[in-house]
Amino acid sequence: MLLIRCPYCEEERPELEFRNAGEAHIARPTNIAAESEDDFEKFFFIRSNPKGVIYERWRHIHGCARFFNAVRDTVTDKFVMTYKAGEPRPAKLPGASK
Amino acid sequence: MAKAAAKTKAADASAAVERRPALAGRAVSAPGVKVEILPPAERISLRAPEASVAALSKALGVTLPSKPKTSAAKGGRTALWLGPDEWLVIDDAGNDPLADCAKVSALHSAVGISHRNVAISVAGPAAAVTVNSGCPQDLSLEAFPVGAASRTILGKSEIVLLRTAEDTFRVECWRSFSDYVFTLLSEAASDAAN
Numbered sequence: 623m624l625l626i627r628c629p630y631c632e633e634e635r636p637e638l639e640f641r642n643a644g645e646a647h648i649a650r651p652t653n654i655a656a657e658s659e660d661d662f663e664k665f666f667f668i669r670s671n672p673k674g675v676i677y678e679r680w681r682h683i684h685g686c687a688r689f690f691n692a693v694r695d696t697v698t699d700k701f702v703m704t705y706k707a708g709e710p711r712p713a714k715l716p717g718a719s720k
Numbered sequence: 721m722a723k724a725a726a727k728t729k730a731a732d733a734s735a736a737v738e739r740r741p742a743l744a745g746r747a748v749s750a751p752g753v754k755v756e757i758l759p760p761a762e763r764i765s766l767r768a769p770e771a772s773v774a775a776l777s778k779a780l781g782v783t784l785p786s787k788p789k790t791s792a793a794k795g796g797r798t799a800l801w802l803g804p805d806e807w808l809v810i811d812d813a814g815n816d817p818l819a820d821c822a823k824v825s826a827l828h829s830a831v832g833i834s835h836r837n838v839a840i841s842v843a844g845p846a847a848a849v850t851v852n853s854g855c856p857q858d859l860s861l862e863a864f865p866v867g868a869a870s871r872t873i874l875g876k877s878e879i880v881l882l883r884t885a886e887d888t889f890r891v892e893c894w895r896s897f898s899d900y901v902f903t904l905l906s907e908a909a910s911d912a913a914n
Contacts, residue, residue, distance in 0.1 A: 635857065
């Protein structure tokens with residue numbers, strides 16, 4: 623079983639307590655009514671779906687119930703790091719090879 | 721505050737009505753562990769920002785813990801840390817914590833959930849093994865010491881787990897899940913000795 627570090631519980635917890643909540647750092651447009659249809663489509667539907675490092679929102683739903691952000695490798699399924707919701711995308715990942 | 725007053729009145733009015741808690745009195749004994757339904761208790765779900773914690777702690781008579789996975793107990797009342805601004809307060813002594821919170825003017829949300837939850841005691845040398853049959857958390861004494869509390873899962877059901885002694889756990893689950901949780905723990909208890 624994967625162990626995921628919850629930044630609010632400050633320890634690693636079993637994956638069964640967590641739920642994925644989609645890609646992170648997708649800013650909602652400030653004036654959504656003025657968005658063109660193409661821009662809205664990009665915001666609403668289009669996700670990066672990379673092979674490799676992805677930034678995701680996760681929720682410790684059966685624990686502290688908080689949303690937080692996690693950096694995960696989609697190839698190895700390894701969690702690189704996690705950080706609290708609202709914090710900026712980390713500039714440097716620990717143990718990053720590239 | 722009006723809610724608390726209404727609750728007291730409702731309790732008076734229904735005093736003559738028989739209360740039948742879910743699974744009351746059920747118990748299963750296996751070698752090394754005993755699983756039993758605990759008597760009803762008063763409970764609230766409390767949410768409050770950091771600025772209100774001191775006032776609420778004073779009103780409740782128990783200091784709300786601020787560290788993850790911890791609890792604090794005093795005078796039959798236990799406060800369990802569930803999240804950064806969320807606590808479960810359990811009162812076994814029959815005093816209503818909701819009424820105590822109603823006196824606090826600091827911002828908070830207290831909801832009475834006494835009848836929503838059912839508490840199950842898992843006690844004995846094999847208690848940790850029994851709970852671990854459905855709960856993926858590390859329940860060794862180093863990782864989950866006496867007094868540790870956490871919301872987690874047991875099989876398919878969400879529970880709140882509190883270690884009250886080295887070999888005793890209190891499992892709090894929702895009333896409608898209690899049959900499932902109790903049966904799972906009973907089956908686990910008979911397996912735990914093997």
